[in-house]
Amino acid sequence: MESILSNLLLIAWLLPLASFCVILFFGPRLGAAGRGAAYVATGAIGGGFVLSLISLLTWIGTHGVSGGHHPDAAEASHVSLSNHVPQDVFHFAAESKDSHSHDDTHHGHGHGHSSGPKDAYFGDWYTLVDFGRLKITIGYYVDALTVLMFTMVTLIASCIHFYAMGYMHEELHDVTDHEVTLSNGEHLHRKGRYYRFFQYLSLFCFSMLGIVIAGNIAMTFVFWELVGICSYFLIGFYIERKSASTAANKAFIVNRVGDFGMIIGLMALWGSLGTFSFGGEKNAAGEIIKPGIFAQARAAEDDYALKTPAGMLKRAEEMGAEDPEHIGHLLLIVAGLGIFCGCVGKSAQFPLHVWLPDAMEGPTPVSALVHSATMVAAGVFLVGRFYPMFTPEVLLTIAIIGCITLFMAATIAITATDIKRVLAYSTLSQLGYMMFALGVGGWVAGMLHLITHAFFKSLLFMCSGSVIHAVHTNEMTEMGGLRRKMPITAYTMLVGCLAIMGAGVPTIVGLSGYYSKDAILAQALHFGKNNATWDVMFYVAAAGAAVTAFYMFRLWFLTFIGEPRDPHRYDHAHESPRVMWMPLVVLAFFAIFVAMPADIENFTDPTASPMVQLLEQARPDGTGLDFSGQLAAITMPAEHGSHAEEIHLAAGMIAFGTAMFGLLLASCLYWWRILNPEEVRSMFAPIYRFLRNKWWFDELYETIFIRPTIFCGRCVAQFDQRGIDWMINGLASCTRTFTSGFDRWIDKIFVDGFVNWVAARTFAIGIWLRKPQTGRLRQYVVFIVIGTMAMYIVATFGLTN
């Protein structure tokens, strides 16, 4: 079982990598103009989807989706976390709703999964490095969440690959890029880069699946960076456009800011726990030799209650802390906040959200895949994965950040006119909802929203791509009335809008967003009831739901309803080819049904949905119970409490009411035209400007981060040349001056003077001696005689003495 699942997923994971390599080396030669690259990439991801689906079915075959269908889980003879025979965690589902009400005393169905560990398979494929007891590996951690995410990612990616075959067809031949004007005033002509697009997509799919399957947090980080670089390539796909390459840089650098925090989190874990593994490190015989990080924070013998891991306490002692308990707890918080920092970057949460709207410079399939459904959701996924390690203090931070993001982004989306930017801000806002849900203790709610959102948001993006493809503009002010020209796009997009709004008949049935959003709001209300200080967050989230409905329908009305505002563009508009609209229909189907209960008997019970049940299987051990913070007075209420009738109903009605309000308002403004948008805008001019400028975040960051950094860089560079080098050169010139002075005074005057003096004397003597050289023979004879006599005298008298 374990080997089947891990091998299936391994192949599904590596297929896109193989596709990447093939296209990298043979891209242009694959078919005419690289058309074959699309088939290779699509085949790879499609194959991945099939394998994922098989593994999902295998999982369900072993574990079932509910207790009723699968009473005898003991037959599954696989190894689970601590070799217990896994309990079936879904008794509660069979007991159905009424068990909720009478289970309050012992944490509802908490009895189902607080005692038995959840099922997860883990192991290592490959050791990257190891030092003594420390080891960094490439491995897998497979639980229901992994399998679900795998299936979701490969399904959406397959749809988008198909879609991109149509959307990118321009790249098959030479392209004239109308957004780039050269210095000679012409538009840029360039070769098509069809195959390259699919090459990047394949690399992206590989990296993304790497995050999903990662067996340890270091591996997550590795693929975290890789999806970052893929995102960089894909945002900057139109490398000739300055805006695109700038947006790509911005995305990568802002993500690196998040990674900075993530590295700190990794260090805090690594320095004290000595492992990154989620599940644990095994020896060759498959025995766990070192417990994973989750088991260290939530040990089975403590009933999976969160406590500071022993390694952190030890580390705190080594640091010489007076109160190791406290410092150890702080270390755990630092680790949690650090990891969350990475998620803030990747999932574009406040305050690192600024890169995502700019990332819309990339082609629309990229926006659909990378920047809505998968990569940006990886942050949420990691929060979900890392959930057992988060203390209530960290969770509260997550909730606050999510709450701020969901509201801020929703307000900005109201005023945006670029269709993709509206969707980008909507993505931010929805990611905020997910983070918020996780932060208030709604693990299943957050993860469910992650999955439902992936479907409806990729659908919305692809619909917008279809529109852009037809009218060649992103501006909604130049659209209108397109419903008549492209009905399939219009109505699938309507499905997306309804899903994101959370449309449904309260307490009975709804689209996918209805289930996930209700669950989030219910848990938020539940949290607010337990922590009265923070109940404001529920109201913000509920208000956000109204805004969501408003901006989504504003988008839909502006695009598809009313009279065409640009007749020329309208005339040229047409429905997209089949390869593009087929994926829309597929995704619309999922956007409607993905979270719906499959069981007719329990149809009105949202928790009876197979998706919820599967997620419930993946819930980290011990997070189904209440737990409270040490530093802050926070109680994380168990999620099942939010299923209580009064909470769920209240939240559901509020969500329905706010969403309807938003929808009505949008209809009044943009459909029935009861109110004139222009007048409303001028009425709230300051607010409009504030929103229109995106809360001035870009300007703020420019002023407080970017400029000072560049200034600092300049200072350092100047210091190098004016400071250090000035000193060095000064020293050199001092030395030179000194030596040349030395040269002048000592050498020239004393040494040279002496030498020259000697020379001059010698010369003078020579001149003087020249005088006797007359050339007259008689004179010489006289000299010789005198000389001889003198020598004789000296020899006779001088030497004898």
Next chain:
Amino acid sequence: MDNPYLWPLTMLVFFPAAASLVVLLLPRDSQELIKRVSLFVTALVFIATVVMALPGFTGGAHFSLAEDAVAQMQSVFQVSWIPSFNIQYFMGLDGISFPLLVLTSFVGMLAMGASWPITKHVKAYCVLFLLLETGMLGVFLALDFFLFYVFWEVMLLPMYFLIGVWGGPRREYAAIKFFLYTLLGSVLMLIAILMLYFNSDIRALSDEQLIAAHVVPDQPAALAWRAEKVAAADLPSHTFNILALQQLGQHTDQFSKSAFTESGKSIQWWAFVLLFIGFVIKVPSVPVHTWLPDAHVEAPTPISMILAGVLLKMGGYGIIRICYPICPEAAYDLAWVVCFIGVLSMVYGAFAALAQKDFKRMVAYSSVSHMGYVVLGLGVWSAVSPSFNGDYWKMGMNGAMFQMIAHGISSAGMFFLVGVIYDRVHHRELDKFGGLFAKMPVYSGMAMLIFFAGLGLPGLCGFIGEVLVVLSVWNFSIVLAVVSAFVVILTAAYILWALQRVYLGAEYKGPHPEALTPITPREWSIAVPLCIFAIVLGVYPQALFNYMSPSVDQTVDALIQWQERQVAEDVAGKKKGGEKQAVTIDERKLPKPGQQSFRVPPIAPSASWSPSRVTPDPSYPAIQESAVEKNNPIALNRGT
């Protein structure tokens, strides 16, 4: 002594120098021939170094991966060179030097291949280049400190001329700056060498230690050696043997005497500082790095590759081979300084790179930043009492060593790639490029890859070194860890910004647009091996660690054992109170074989074992401590 490796290693090192004589004889006009011969020579050297690593290769020098031998010095030989000063012609290989040796020959070969555009005085260029290669190979192989110094200097002169003659417009300034900086470093090193030499006495070593230091081959020889020494009167036996100096530094207190005054810093403190400055100039670290940008900018492309790819590594090599093992006490005391300098270089280099307008200068500053990781990783002495868990430090040191190799590949690649466009358009201003992707797609793709390797992208070589170093810092100092993690943002910023300005964009903005032609096969064949290594090392780092980590781990273990002994002796000294054992040199003469830590006097506890590192014993009275300290040389220099 039987020296089977004498000729293979000698030939390896001096082959380029000998070949340079042949090159001298070639006719001056046949430039192509001269270059081909030189390339052939460097390629042969590279093949020779690679062959050494092949398993099962016998005959000649080899580097064995056999379980028992891998951490040790291998292929060692020694021949007496200047007997009156105990100077030996002494070389050997271990897992620290071997990867650097291969890197040297590899980058040397590629740099020679990159020398084709050079047309001025080709013969002289090639001769100097080959001499330079001999110097570089020698530095990594020498195990005698004097020999090491000689090679260090041998390498300096050709480099000076290569920059000064074949460089850019400000070549003379750059060459002199390079020369003086390095010379300053070598002078300091020379002082330290002499300090260590005159204070060493290998008679104090036990038999095991003598064998480990390759002074004697085995036990009987050790006895004979000792008898000989006793016979030769009572003169101290000084040594330049680096391995012996390591043993002395770790097992005796010979370098712990105070250097100048009664209570001043110890010999090893001074030696460490002098050596460290000497090496750190080469690394280079802030604030002694300013020769690097000028030298890089002015040097011709292949010389920049050598500079960044190999020369900088000598600094790191010196620190791990010489500074730390010989002067452990000083290293422990100054660990903070070392790490601080590392982090400072990382941050400073990254900020400076951000502001550069010259492409090559930017790459040069990125080298400063990346080499900061090396210094940091070497310095994170995080093993603490009572567990003395050295795993994190091992990880840091391995990471640092890996980073040296990785940087050797990525920075050589970056300089080469900058050189490729410089050869075409003759300028390097970042703002006057753009759109190269369209004109030179293959080149741009490889450039992206190499620059991303520098950025530390997973899957490429830069990531492993950086991440291991950064992760190892936390247990040493949280502040430094956070600052070093911060550098990842700056690195991304300066590299991506440069890539955007050079490779992306719609059109080229500088002069000579017509010269931007796709890369030639020669250029391609230089860049591709670099790219392949960047990927292989990133995906399969064990390929390198298999060779490297046993030796690195052994170095760390030796240091940690030293530290454990210190702490144990601190405790023992505390228990014995003020009891001292006066030990004279005579007692050392015939130590019992098998004794590991021979003759180290019990050490008084010292207050500088700060609480964060060593659990202090509060029961120990402070007054007693200072009283003991006065008479104990080892305890003297820890400061309080």
